[in-house]
Amino acid sequence: MNRMDRxxxxxxxxxxxxxxxxxxxxxxxxxxxxxxxxxxxxxxxxAVIITDSRYTLQAAAQAPECLVLExxxxxxxxxxxxxxSGGKFAFDGECxxxxxxxxxxxxxxxxxxxxxxxxxxxxxxxEEELALIKRAIEISDKAFEFMLDNLHEGMREIEAAALLxxxxxxxxxxxxxxxxxxxxxxxxxxxxxxxxxxxxERGDFVTFDFGAIYSGYHSDITRTLVIGGASSWxxxxxxxxxxxxxxxxxxxxxxxxxxxxxxxxxxxxxxxxYGQYFGHGxxxxxxxxxxxxxxxxxxxxxxxxxxxxxxxxxxxxIPGKGGVRIEDVIVIAPDGCNVLTNASKRLFEIx
Numbered sequence: 001m002n003r004m005d006r007x008x009x010x011x012x013x014x015x016x017x018x019x020x021x022x023x024x025x026x027x028x029x030x031x032x033x034x035x036x037x038x039x040x041x042x043x044x045x046x047a048v049i050i051t052d053s054r055y056t057l058q059a060a061a062q063a064p065e066c067l068v069l070e071x072x073x074x075x076x077x078x079x080x081x082x083x084x085s086g087g088k089f090a091f092d093g094e095c096x097x098x099x100x101x102x103x104x105x106x107x108x109x110x111x112x113x114x115x116x117x118x119x120x121x122x123x124x125x126x127e128e129e130l131a132l133i134k135r136a137i138e139i140s141d142k143a144f145e146f147m148l149d150n151l152h153e154g155m156r157e158i159e160a161a162a163l164l165x166x167x168x169x170x171x172x173x174x175x176x177x178x179x180x181x182x183x184x185x186x187x188x189x190x191x192x193x194x195x196x197x198x199x200x201e202r203g204d205f206v207t208f209d210f211g212a213i214y215s216g217y218h219s220d221i222t223r224t225l226v227i228g229g230a231s232s233w234x235x236x237x238x239x240x241x242x243x244x245x246x247x248x249x250x251x252x253x254x255x256x257x258x259x260x261x262x263x264x265x266x267x268x269x270x271x272x273x274y275g276q277y278f279g280h281g282x283x284x285x286x287x288x289x290x291x292x293x294x295x296x297x298x299x300x301x302x303x304x305x306x307x308x309x310x311x312x313x314x315x316x317x318i319p320g321k322g323g324v325r326i327e328d329v330i331v332i333a334p335d336g337c338n339v340l341t342n343a344s345k346r347l348f349e350i351x
Contacts, residue, residue: 003030004065008044010121017087018043019116020104023095025288026118028216031063039075040066041082050078076103084108090116123285123293124307129217130331133286133309134340136173136219137329139212141343143167144223151350153202153227157182160208161195168212177211177218177290188224189323191280191315202228205322211290218290220311221341222327225348234322238347241316241324244268245345248282248296248312252330252337258282258300258310265314274316277323283311286329308332309340 001009007030011019021027021040028034031047035055041048047066049059059068071078084107091104093115105113125133146167151160161180168176183193188205200206209222224241226234248265262282269278281297286309294300294308304310310332315325328341 019090033063079107132217136214139171140219157195173212181209189317224324244314245326258296
């Protein structure tokens with residue numbers, strides 16, 4: 001069953017006549033079209049892309065199975081051309097604003113509308129998706145190697161981020177998965193310390209968290225290193241996080257819930273006296289969005305399934321001192337998982 005057919009089956013099971021989709025990732029997933037400022041409508045008979053003149057040729061090329069409807073007076077006005085006569089329709093509520101909902105409602109006054117999420121339909125990756133994710137990971141792995149060869153004391157965090165981003169682009173990345181995190185010294189205690197103008201100094205922990213995009217699919221990697229020789233406390237903290245991360249990978253498998261996996265790693269860190277310094281979840285799904293289902297955290301009640309792609313990224317962050325995070329992307333298997341990230345997890349000491 002192809003992706004469009006799975007969506008139609010999903011709608012049929014819920015007694016829905018059709019669905020309106022605005023989310024860029026879901027539009028790309030179900031149709032192949034990657035333009036923005038567009039709307040798609042899918043029912044049992046047709047799939048229609050409503051877009052403007054900037055994207056009509058692109059839509060026709062990328063989504064040959066869809067009817068392309070060009071609008072000149074706005075997305076919502078174009079809906080009138082689709083001829084509805086009542087029914088139960090859905091929309092991807094995570095991507096509709098309240099104003100969007102009001103506009104859609106005004107065009108479907110004799111129909112009922114309900115909000116649904118499509119992210120779960122994308123959580124199990126097919127072979128094509130896995131190949132694209134692996135390519136994105138290869139790019140970010142190689143960019144990290146490049147950065148290691150060029151990083152030095154006295155460089156600003158934003159310069160190090162620029163090295164990573166340049167190399168990922170040179171290797172074929174469409175862009176960056178999210179604003180690149182480079183956090184050095186006491187700033188490494190910031191889980192999301194976006195690269196700043198701070199100068200990287202000898203003795204600093206430096207955390208790098210970044211990702212590439214290949215054909216729409218994301219990678220996500222975090223590594224922490226030391227400028228100069230690591231102190232005893234830095235070695236101890238790094239090794240604890242490394243052991244915690246390996247423990248998460250060891251226990252990741254089909255059938256375990258995200259919250260159960262998170263609890264295993266969290267309990268390990270807590271038993272070593274650092275539980276209060278690990279505040280975020282263990283991991284998240286990765287695909288067309290950098291954060292998607294499944295969730296490996298206290299909120300992750302669903303069981304992990306084979307071919308789900310998720311990160312394992314424990315961290316310890318001590319305010320005023322520094323922090324460590326190590327992150328790999330894995331793909332779930334029936335009896336374990338396969339680690340897709342290949343960059344070394346040894347403690348690099350950059351001289």
